[in-house]
Amino acid sequence: MEEINSPFFSIIDDDARRIEITKVLGPLGSKWKENKEVAAARVYYREINKTLSEEMLRNTMALLVKVNNFLAQIDPAETYKDKNGYIQFTYDFKKVVDTASKVPELLKSLRATKELVLKDREDEGGMRGSLEKGILEDGG
Numbered sequence: 001m002e003e004i005n006s007p008f009f010s011i012i013d014d015d016a017r018r019i020e021i022t023k024v025l026g027p028l029g030s031k032w033k034e035n036k037e038v039a040a041a042r043v044y045y046r047e048i049n050k051t052l053s054e055e056m057l058r059n060t061m062a063l064l065v066k067v068n069n070f071l072a073q074i075d076p077a078e079t080y081k082d083k084n085g086y087i088q089f090t091y092d093f094k095k096v097v098d099t100a101s102k103v104p105e106l107l108k109s110l111r112a113t114k115e116l117v118l119k120d121r122e123d124e125g126g127m128r129g130s131l132e133k134g135i136l137e138d139g140g
Contacts, residue, residue, distance in 0.1 A: 002045045004054065004117060012058075051081050053117045060110050073102060 001017060003009065009018040022029035034042075035107040 001042050002049070004057070004114070004121075006007070010061065013061050049119055049121075051117065051122050057110070057113045057117050061112055064110060065104055067099070067103070067106065071096075071103075089131075 001008070001014070008017050008021055011020055018034065022032055025032060035041065074091055074096055076089075076091060076093055076096060079087045080090055082088050
């Protein structure tokens with residue numbers, strides 16, 4: 001649920017992420033429910049791994065979800081009648097196109113931010129506080 005390298009990390013909403021994870025659990029998924037201990041462990045895991053760069057990553061992802069939702073609900077052909085009875089377009093087409101054209105930059109920024117977070121973790125050895133790696137954690 002909380003690991004940045006998880007394929008589910010990009011699902012911002014905790015409930016939606018939980019639903020997607022339980023889907024891959026097969027028969028166990030339909031029976032599994034998060035209890036207090038698991039919820040507390042998730043909070044603890046997020047807190048001990050919290051860095052400014054990871055928080056920036058989560059915030060950037062949340063922003064991109066909002067941009068995506070905005071673009072998804074736009075109908076460029078939507079119109080309304082103004083107070084004089086003239087038909088007007090609801091959305092400024094140029095602004096919509098400008099916003100959409102920035103998406104590749106935003107995605108590139110997100111990818112770069114994630115790489116920085118992973119590099120930060122790697123530089124720390126993936127550990128926090130006085131924890132030590134287990135004998136098999138480096139692949140051998």
